[in-house]
Amino acid sequence: xxxxxxxxxxxxxxxxxxxxxxxxxxxxxxxxxxxxxxxxxxxxxxxxxxxxxxxxxx
Amino acid sequence: xxxxxxxxxxxxxxxxxxxxxxxxxxxxxxxxxxxxxxxxxxxxxxxxxxxxxxxxxxxxxxxxxxxxxxxxxxxxxxxxxxxxxxxxxxxxxxxxxxxxxxxxxxxxxxxxxxxxxxxxxxxxxxxxxxxxxxxxxxxxxxxxxx
Numbered sequence: 001x002x003x004x005x006x007x008x009x010x011x012x013x014x015x016x017x018x019x020x021x022x023x024x025x026x027x028x029x030x031x032x033x034x035x036x037x038x039x040x041x042x043x044x045x046x047x048x049x050x051x052x053x054x055x056x057x058x
Numbered sequence: 059x060x061x062x063x064x065x066x067x068x069x070x071x072x073x074x075x076x077x078x079x080x081x082x083x084x085x086x087x088x089x090x091x092x093x094x095x096x097x098x099x100x101x102x103x104x105x106x107x108x109x110x111x112x113x114x115x116x117x118x119x120x121x122x123x124x125x126x127x128x129x130x131x132x133x134x135x136x137x138x139x140x141x142x143x144x145x146x147x148x149x150x151x152x153x154x155x156x157x158x159x160x161x162x163x164x165x166x167x168x169x170x171x172x173x174x175x176x177x178x179x180x181x182x183x184x185x186x187x188x189x190x191x192x193x194x195x196x197x198x199x200x201x202x203x204x
Contacts, residue, residue, distance in 0.1 A: 031090060
């Protein structure tokens with residue numbers, strides 16, 4: 001499981017499908033955003049696209 | 059509204075993913091699901107109301123129970139923005155090595171590289187002070203410099 005170093009989006013690819021940045025497999029935590037418009041957690045984390053995100057990526 | 063539910067320890071991410079796919083399939087008013095290593099045995103679910111949560115965890119054998127009460131997003135600040143351990147380490151601190159060939163030894167920090175997330179140490183018990191550079195994940199802080 002990889003995650004984007006910039007936006008923390010979880011993907012299997014080597015580059016992020018959202019922002020095109022590099023990904024890393026050193027991932028901690030999991031945040032699944034189902035409804036970014038109503039979710040306060042997503043707003044706090046600065047997420048506006050539905051999907052799976054890591055909490056920290058190194 | 060954010061609720062905590064109890065799950066099997068070590069299965070937090072699997073449970074979160076299975077609950078997320080179920081919420082999507084049944085079109086429940088669940089906004090987000092959070093699973094973190096810092097909170098073993100629990101996952102946090104943000105839902106529109108308690109009814110949506112009850113509906114989500116009903117029949118799910120992986121969920122062991124719902125924690126009474128709810129929490130607010132402000133209380134999750136430290137989970138959403140984890141501070142890195144490198145931010146807390148300064149020159150002069152005493153650390154213990156928890157991995158690598160010097161596991162169990164104590165050392166004093168002589169240099170901190172925040173970009174590479176590496177620190178340079180001098181072993182306290184060594185007769186001759188030899189600087190060694192290790193990754194930040196190999197140490198834990200014992201005491202801070204006064």
